[in-house]
Amino acid sequence: MDGTDGPPVPNGTDRARLPDGTDRPSLRVLLDDVHVAYRVLPHGRMGPRRPVQVKALQGVSLDIHEGECLGIIGRNGAGKSTLLRAIAGLVPVDHGAVYSTSTPVLLGVGRSLVPQMSGRENIELGCLALGMSRSEIRERTDEIIEFSGIAESIDLPMSTYSSGMAARLKFAIASSVVHEILLLDEALATGDMDFKERSIQRMGELRDHADAVVIVSHSLSAIRASCTRAVWLDKGSVRADGSVEDVIEQYVDDTRRRRQARRDRRRAGPSS
Amino acid sequence: MQSPAERARAAGLTLVGQRPRLGAYLAGLWQRRDFVRAYARARTQAGNRRRRLGPLWELLDPVVTMATYWVLFGLLLGARASVTNYLGFLAVGVFTFAVVRRSLQSGSRSVSGNRGLIASLPVPAIILPTAAVVQQVRAFAVSVPVLLAVLLMTGEPVAWSWLLAPVAIALIIPFAWGGALLLARWVSHTADVGGVLPLVLRLWGLASGVMFPVTERMASLDAPAWIESVVVYNPGAVYLAVMRDALLSSYDSPGGAGNWVAAALWAIGALLVGVVVFWRGEGTYGRD
Numbered sequence: 001m002d003g004t005d006g007p008p009v010p011n012g013t014d015r016a017r018l019p020d021g022t023d024r025p026s027l028r029v030l031l032d033d034v035h036v037a038y039r040v041l042p043h044g045r046m047g048p049r050r051p052v053q054v055k056a057l058q059g060v061s062l063d064i065h066e067g068e069c070l071g072i073i074g075r076n077g078a079g080k081s082t083l084l085r086a087i088a089g090l091v092p093v094d095h096g097a098v099y100s101t102s103t104p105v106l107l108g109v110g111r112s113l114v115p116q117m118s119g120r121e122n123i124e125l126g127c128l129a130l131g132m133s134r135s136e137i138r139e140r141t142d143e144i145i146e147f148s149g150i151a152e153s154i155d156l157p158m159s160t161y162s163s164g165m166a167a168r169l170k171f172a173i174a175s176s177v178v179h180e181i182l183l184l185d186e187a188l189a190t191g192d193m194d195f196k197e198r199s200i201q202r203m204g205e206l207r208d209h210a211d212a213v214v215i216v217s218h219s220l221s222a223i224r225a226s227c228t229r230a231v232w233l234d235k236g237s238v239r240a241d242g243s244v245e246d247v248i249e250q251y252v253d254d255t256r257r258r259r260q261a262r263r264d265r266r267r268a269g270p271s272s
Numbered sequence: 273m274q275s276p277a278e279r280a281r282a283a284g285l286t287l288v289g290q291r292p293r294l295g296a297y298l299a300g301l302w303q304r305r306d307f308v309r310a311y312a313r314a315r316t317q318a319g320n321r322r323r324r325l326g327p328l329w330e331l332l333d334p335v336v337t338m339a340t341y342w343v344l345f346g347l348l349l350g351a352r353a354s355v356t357n358y359l360g361f362l363a364v365g366v367f368t369f370a371v372v373r374r375s376l377q378s379g380s381r382s383v384s385g386n387r388g389l390i391a392s393l394p395v396p397a398i399i400l401p402t403a404a405v406v407q408q409v410r411a412f413a414v415s416v417p418v419l420l421a422v423l424l425m426t427g428e429p430v431a432w433s434w435l436l437a438p439v440a441i442a443l444i445i446p447f448a449w450g451g452a453l454l455l456a457r458w459v460s461h462t463a464d465v466g467g468v469l470p471l472v473l474r475l476w477g478l479a480s481g482v483m484f485p486v487t488e489r490m491a492s493l494d495a496p497a498w499i500e501s502v503v504v505y506n507p508g509a510v511y512l513a514v515m516r517d518a519l520l521s522s523y524d525s526p527g528g529a530g531n532w533v534a535a536a537l538w539a540i541g542a543l544l545v546g547v548v549v550f551w552r553g554e555g556t557y558g559r560d
Contacts, residue, residue: 027283032276089289098288099280110392116318128307
């Protein structure tokens with residue numbers, strides 16, 4: 001895992017393994033039969049309640065190599081965000097394991113910001129939470145403010161911001177750090193068209209600096225534009241894994257079939 | 273055919289989300305010390321900005337509590353008669369116990385109330401209860417002038433023994449920190465504990481002698497010896513005793529120097545147990 005000479009992985013054909021059993025190019029992240037379940041207490045009953053399990057991931061196995069940009073697609077609730085958080089080690093894995101060369105980092109500032117504090121104070125908080133030193137923060141603050149594009153409101157409390165402004169500030173803070181293994185939730189790139197363009201560009205820069213990238217997105221065109229490989233996640237398991245075009249095609253076909261099935265059911269008459 | 277674990281090892285990969293060793297874990301906390309401090313300050317200021325009197329509340333809170341207790345216990349229940357300088361006795365009790373009570377209280381909720389932070393950032397969860405304790409210690413530091421003013425107004429002479437008060441505080445903080453860590457883990461998986469905690473903490477304050485000299489009262493109660501030792505050497509009573517011995521020349525706690533030994537033991541014990549117990553739960557706190 002010297003990790004400097006591996007060429008980018010061609011679409012979907014990353015499973016090639018040398019006779020001696022080592023992977024080329026070098027393996028960066030390995031998911032082995034990962035299961036994640038959330039435990040929730042059922043609503044509406046008095047007296048002691050037993051937690052109910054909600055299965056989010058049911059046996060996901062993946063290899064992610066250097067130079068790869070892996071796109072995760074799937075319907076809402078398929079477990080995409082949980083998968084990212086499991087790779088980052090942020091949610092405990094119930095069964096199976098995630099291995100990696102360095103801790104994968106999910107782009108974001110989470111809830112480290114305090115809405116009553118000003119944007120500028122929150123930049124400091126967010127950067128500290130991301131592990132920056134005070135001197136680094138002093139260096140980067142102006143750049144972060146500029147990128148966020150909300151310089152005129154930066155000294156007002158964040159609670160006075162519109163949701164778009166807050167999202168821009170959060171993205172500006174989170175994207176000011178470069179990570180080796182980067183996990184991206186594309187829902188992050190919000191805001192008006194101008195900011196969206198700039199944030200997509202910024203994400204591209206982050207991708208270029210990273211050794212391996214995993215992206216969750218609902219935008220198939222975004223996956224097509226930046227990924228070298230795609231995985232279709234369905235009900236917590238991998239339904240397809242391979243070249244971007246293949247996987248997207250299967251996913252789109254399935255979506256069409258579902259839509260058709262719904263239409264047929266409706267046409268079959270209003271069943272009581 | 274290699275197993276996935278073997279392949280991972282061959283490629284130099286390590287497990288993600290694995291609990292680090294205790295030393296590395298604490299080093300991680302130390303690395304984020306600036307965040308802990310900034311977060312504690314931000315939370316305090318955030319709380320104050322919503323209030324018209326702002327930071328003044330950090331002084332008003334103990335003063336109002338003190339006034340309430342003075343009327344209830346001092347005047348109505350006659351505790352005034354049992355201590356020479358009752359107002360001073362009460363002030364030291366209220367201000368000291370507030371550090372412990374509020375640290376445990378907000379520390380206990382710090383993890384369960386901020387899961388979003390732990391579940392989104394690669395930070396050790398111990399930063400949250402720690403920030404909660406830092407916040408309460410700051411609040412205490414701000415209120416110290418009020419405490420000193422009450423002592424001087426009630427005629428307590430400035431004495432060399434006052435220098436022991438910072439020592440006592442230095443023992444109270446690790447105790448409160450350890451306790452906050454312990455409770456934070458407990459509340460994180462059994463939220464119900466958080467519901468009864470405020471009540472338990474107030475009763476504990478009452479039983480430890482915040483409002484009246486419980487330990488002296490015990491002697492006249494003719495209780496079995498073991499009950500008396502439990503009351504006298506419970507951490508609440510111990511910390512109140514060392515603070516009062518240091519600050520009130522008109523008051524001598526029954527325990528004497530033994531209290532200092534107990535205070536140190538409670539501090540070391542609570543911190544060790546709290547840190548280890550909390551560390552062992554790392555990796556489970558991000559779960560909703």
